[in-house]
Amino acid sequence: MNERPSFLLDGDEVPFEPGQTVMQAALAAGRYIPHLCYHPEFTPHGSCKLCTARINGRLMAACTTPAETATEVESETEELNDLRRTLVQMLFAEGNHFCPSCEKSGNCVLQALGYDLGVMTAGFRHFFPDRPVDASHPEILLDFNRCILCELCVRAAREVDGKHVFSLAGRGLGKHLIVNAESGRLADTDVKVTDKAVEVCPVGVILRKRVGFATPIGARRYDKSPISAQALADAPRPLERNHD
Amino acid sequence: MPDTPDELEPRVRRIISRWGHDPGALVQVLREVQEEFGYLPGPALTLVARLLRIPYSRAKGVASFYSFLSDEPLGAYRVLFSDNITDRMAGSDSLLEAMCYRLWAEPGKVSADGLVSIARTSCTGMCDQGPALLVNGRAITALTGERVERLCDLILARTPVAEWPAEFFAVHDNVRRADILLGHTQQPGDAIRAALQRGAAGWSEHAANERSWREAYVGAAQGPIATLEEIKRSNLRGRGGAGFTTGIKWEACRQATGLTRYVVCNADEGEPGTFKDRVLLTSHADLVFEGMTIAAYAIGASLGFLYLRGEYRYLLEPLEATLQRRRAANLLGNGICGQPGFDFDIRIHVGAGSYVCGEESALIESLEGKRGVPRNRPPYPVTHGYKQQPTIVNNVETLCAAALIAVRGGDWYRSLGTLKSSGTKILSVAGDVARPGLYEYPFGVTLRQVLEDCGGADTQAIQISGPSGVCVDATEFGRRIAFEDLPTAGAFTVFDASRDMFDVARNYAQFFAHESCGFCTPCRVGTSMLVASMDKIHAGNGTQHDVGEIDRLNKVLLMSAHCGLGHTACNPILDTLKRFRPAYERKLRSLDFAPAFDLDGALHRARKMTGRDDADAHLEAQP
Numbered sequence: 001m002n003e004r005p006s007f008l009l010d011g012d013e014v015p016f017e018p019g020q021t022v023m024q025a026a027l028a029a030g031r032y033i034p035h036l037c038y039h040p041e042f043t044p045h046g047s048c049k050l051c052t053a054r055i056n057g058r059l060m061a062a063c064t065t066p067a068e069t070a071t072e073v074e075s076e077t078e079e080l081n082d083l084r085r086t087l088v089q090m091l092f093a094e095g096n097h098f099c100p101s102c103e104k105s106g107n108c109v110l111q112a113l114g115y116d117l118g119v120m121t122a123g124f125r126h127f128f129p130d131r132p133v134d135a136s137h138p139e140i141l142l143d144f145n146r147c148i149l150c151e152l153c154v155r156a157a158r159e160v161d162g163k164h165v166f167s168l169a170g171r172g173l174g175k176h177l178i179v180n181a182e183s184g185r186l187a188d189t190d191v192k193v194t195d196k197a198v199e200v201c202p203v204g205v206i207l208r209k210r211v212g213f214a215t216p217i218g219a220r221r222y223d224k225s226p227i228s229a230q231a232l233a234d235a236p237r238p239l240e241r242n243h244d
Numbered sequence: 245m246p247d248t249p250d251e252l253e254p255r256v257r258r259i260i261s262r263w264g265h266d267p268g269a270l271v272q273v274l275r276e277v278q279e280e281f282g283y284l285p286g287p288a289l290t291l292v293a294r295l296l297r298i299p300y301s302r303a304k305g306v307a308s309f310y311s312f313l314s315d316e317p318l319g320a321y322r323v324l325f326s327d328n329i330t331d332r333m334a335g336s337d338s339l340l341e342a343m344c345y346r347l348w349a350e351p352g353k354v355s356a357d358g359l360v361s362i363a364r365t366s367c368t369g370m371c372d373q374g375p376a377l378l379v380n381g382r383a384i385t386a387l388t389g390e391r392v393e394r395l396c397d398l399i400l401a402r403t404p405v406a407e408w409p410a411e412f413f414a415v416h417d418n419v420r421r422a423d424i425l426l427g428h429t430q431q432p433g434d435a436i437r438a439a440l441q442r443g444a445a446g447w448s449e450h451a452a453n454e455r456s457w458r459e460a461y462v463g464a465a466q467g468p469i470a471t472l473e474e475i476k477r478s479n480l481r482g483r484g485g486a487g488f489t490t491g492i493k494w495e496a497c498r499q500a501t502g503l504t505r506y507v508v509c510n511a512d513e514g515e516p517g518t519f520k521d522r523v524l525l526t527s528h529a530d531l532v533f534e535g536m537t538i539a540a541y542a543i544g545a546s547l548g549f550l551y552l553r554g555e556y557r558y559l560l561e562p563l564e565a566t567l568q569r570r571r572a573a574n575l576l577g578n579g580i581c582g583q584p585g586f587d588f589d590i591r592i593h594v595g596a597g598s599y600v601c602g603e604e605s606a607l608i609e610s611l612e613g614k615r616g617v618p619r620n621r622p623p624y625p626v627t628h629g630y631k632q633q634p635t636i637v638n639n640v641e642t643l644c645a646a647a648l649i650a651v652r653g654g655d656w657y658r659s660l661g662t663l664k665s666s667g668t669k670i671l672s673v674a675g676d677v678a679r680p681g682l683y684e685y686p687f688g689v690t691l692r693q694v695l696e697d698c699g700g701a702d703t704q705a706i707q708i709s710g711p712s713g714v715c716v717d718a719t720e721f722g723r724r725i726a727f728e729d730l731p732t733a734g735a736f737t738v739f740d741a742s743r744d745m746f747d748v749a750r751n752y753a754q755f756f757a758h759e760s761c762g763f764c765t766p767c768r769v770g771t772s773m774l775v776a777s778m779d780k781i782h783a784g785n786g787t788q789h790d791v792g793e794i795d796r797l798n799k800v801l802l803m804s805a806h807c808g809l810g811h812t813a814c815n816p817i818l819d820t821l822k823r824f825r826p827a828y829e830r831k832l833r834s835l836d837f838a839p840a841f842d843l844d845g846a847l848h849r850a851r852k853m854t855g856r857d858d859a860d861a862h863l864e865a866q867p
């Protein structure tokens with residue numbers, strides 16, 4: 001019988017299928033590496049850098065780095081979690097996040113990561129950008145104030161819905177989300193409230209109207225258990241194989 | 245003004261047909277549509293998207309990535325002042341102010357009459373003859389108060405830029421020290437014929453390499469391998485900054501499996517303070533193209549691209565003319581120099597204002613008509629480059645050196661320079677020196693020697709290789725230009741004792757923030773945070789805390805940025821902090837904490853509104 005290929009994650013062996021990334025293999029093996037722009041259903045993106053790990057001594061994004069044998073991956077270290085906390089603080093500083101009044105609170109991946117990683121302070125002066133909301137669509141609200149530019153909606157539209165509703169424009173700090181209409185209004189796109197792209201936003205940008213507080217705060221997803229546990233519960237698992 | 249969609253349509257269609265309705269040419273199409281209309285009107289963008297069969301949002305996303313493209317109306321005259329530190333040192337800020345005053349314009353905005361828009365842009369590569377600006381894409385150098393006055397006259401008289409006096413557009417080579425490259429005497433075709441001959445002269449034991457399609461032609465087989473051997477033997481290393489060994493790169497590409505292969509010449513030259521590629525493209529274009537052709541021969545490519553930075557748009561016509569001449573002379577095209585199967589041609593792609601597009605994978609994205617965002621690596625371009633095919637990307641100077649090596653051989657090249665750095669390096673010398681311009685030296689030259697040659701007096705610091713390189717002070721002038729000591733992409737910017745090194749670092753921080761592509765969190769947010777910290781210190785509100793924050797941001801950038809831009813964005817600040825700390829400390833408040841703004845100043849409006857100015861209407865004076 002063939003040995004299954006594997007690598008070491010924080011000292012423990014993690015098996016992988018050829019073609020898997022370090023992130024995919026880790027999650028499948030029940031090992032959590034913090035992540036934000038990675039989502040098991042879409043092509044990895046590698047932009048938020050929360051999943052940065054030391055792979056054979058080099059710092060790489062675990063979500064885009066192919067798994068290879070004879071590699072040592074370090075993820076749960078103070079140095080890396082410090083980096084992750086700083087990145088979360090930077091994302092909070094970049095947008096306008098007033099969690100207490102946000103209807104995503106409790107279901108928000110950014111907020112949940114902040115709690116789970118132990119981000120205790122703002123850390124940086126905030127930019128307070130001016131980002132108008134788009135309420136043009138009868139069923140969907142876009143509150144750009146909270147966009148973290150993870151491109152999950154862009155990927156979901158392209159890869160699942162077969163559309164181009166969302167896209168990115170601008171560059172640097174001026175990078176922002178746009179919709180596929182010359183008017184710039186969501187109402188003028190072919191978006192449907194049932195689109196994958198509408199469901200996937202990890203923060204409170206793409207919101208279905210009139211359902212915001214159906215589930216009360218306190219009974220929401222990350223109120224129940226931390227994101228590290230939920231990410232593992234959701235991770236696609238390979239069929240169990242026999243180990244020698 | 246082009247306004248109804250009906251008037252737009254034929255003109256947009258003409259451009260798109262010229263580009264063969266290829267969505268991969270989106271950047272070129274948008275650039276030409278903008279040249280046609282002065283900006284990118286919404287209906288034109290919609291039309292481009294429709295005709296290229298791409299989503300509107302993609303066209304918009306690309307258009308908004310490049311700083312020269314604009315989907316909002318610009319002035320009939322668009323003036324962009326080069327904003328390198330050398331331009332500032334030569335007085336560009338007050339020239340810009342004078343122009344704004346004279347033309348009733350505000351920086352960054354279109355004047356009320358629509359006549360002019362005046363703004364700043366990253367270094368335009370004219371540092372040896374600055375201050376410089378671009379007007380409707382054309383470079384004007386050696387600005388003085390008087391010259392700016394004359395420009396204003398022409399603008400106010402609405403004289404078309406094409407009719408402005410030619411002297412305004414003069415750009416000088418300023419070659420001060422030439423060595424094997426700037427002083428070469430090679431004629432067009434010399435390197436190609438030498439390479440072909442090298443194949444004929446032997447090397448048959450290396451001949452069998454069935455992976456390159458060209459090897460199907462018996463007798464032509466040895467040439468590519470023999471040429472590659474010479475490049476490897478020369479130990480030539482990349483001149484674009486990273487210093488990768490050229491022979492190894494070429495060999496990896498040649499050996500990679502693919503349907504075809506590509507050669508890309510990186511003429512993006514975006515590193516502030518660097519301008520040597522401009523001179524090579526101006527006065528040695530044949531050598532550049534010859535180097536590309538040699539590379540194509542060695543790796544088995546049949547198409548090449550020259551990625552020309554938008555700032556050098558004025559070189560497009562002369563370069564196209566050179567290509568045309570080479571085609572006519574059978575130095576490009578099919579069966580080059582009569583060699584069956586040696587087919588190669590070159591296309592020029594003009595950039596549109598983006599430094600990060602000099603990064604090789606971002607450059608390839610841009611060539612493919614996308615936003616210039618660096619790719620995730622691996623895979624690298626040598627295996628998965630342009631259109632996912634094996635591709636080499638080389639700097640202009642690297643390819644020129646390859647053309648010399650093809651004629652004179654690797655051993656000759658290796659005999660120049662130092663043991664680890666063979667050959668010569670062209671330095672772009674600017675700043676506080678008597679004779680700015682290009683200086684070509686064999687590797688190993690000391691900074692002191694260069695300073696002596698260019699007439700640097702009372703020198704405080706030299707920025708080697710631009711903002712992403714290193715800043716050295718007077719104690720280090722004995723160090724050498726070489727991969728093993730001070731590697732460089734060419735910039736050599738000199739600061740005398742009168743300069744405030746804090747201002748230098750702040751200018752560079754602004755550059756990185758302006759040029760960040762915005763893909764990854766650390767660089768998108770971090771570079772702007774650095775600017776905020778530097779601004780706060782500059783305004784006299786900085787404390788030790790801000791210096792600590794800079795350290796923290798640096799760590800994040802180094803650890804997690806997606807590409808070299810983010811990795812190096814902190815260098816100028818850290819280098820100057822280490823070597824010129826007093827320049828910062830002079831500006832810091834002695835406290836541990838100070839607000840980011842002047843609290844009492846913030847009450848100014850309220851005082852005006854209430855007509856009060858008594859002591860109670862003021863906050864306690866800040867220490």
Ligand SMILES: Cc1cc2nc3c(=O)[nH]c(=O)nc-3n(C[C@H](O)[C@H](O)[C@H](O)COP(=O)(O)O)c2cc1C
Pocket residue numbers: 481482483484485486487488510511512513514515599600601602603604605637638639640642643807808809
């Ligand atoms: C942000 C960034 C900008 C760059 N700009 C340039 C450039 O303008 N010209 C260049 O030749 N290389 C540039 N490079 C380096 C290229 O990625 C690449 O290494 C180089 O073109 C390879 O050519 P060489 O091996 O001949 O040096 C840049 C790299 C980074 C990270």
Ligand code: SF4
Pocket residue numbers: 096097098099100102103104105106108109110111146203204205
């Ligand atoms: S999106 Fe998340 S982090 Fe932002 S305000 Fe809403 S709950 Fe808070």
Ligand code: SF4
Pocket residue numbers: 146147148149150151152153154166177200201202203205206
């Ligand atoms: S809208 Fe949501 S999913 Fe889309 S990029 Fe912004 S944060 Fe990501």
Ligand code: FES
Pocket residue numbers: 034035036037038045046047048049050051052061062063064
């Ligand atoms: S999760 Fe890997 S970079 Fe975002």
Ligand code: FES
Pocket residue numbers: 600618760761762763764765766767768805806807809810
């Ligand atoms: S690489 Fe472009 S923002 Fe990080």
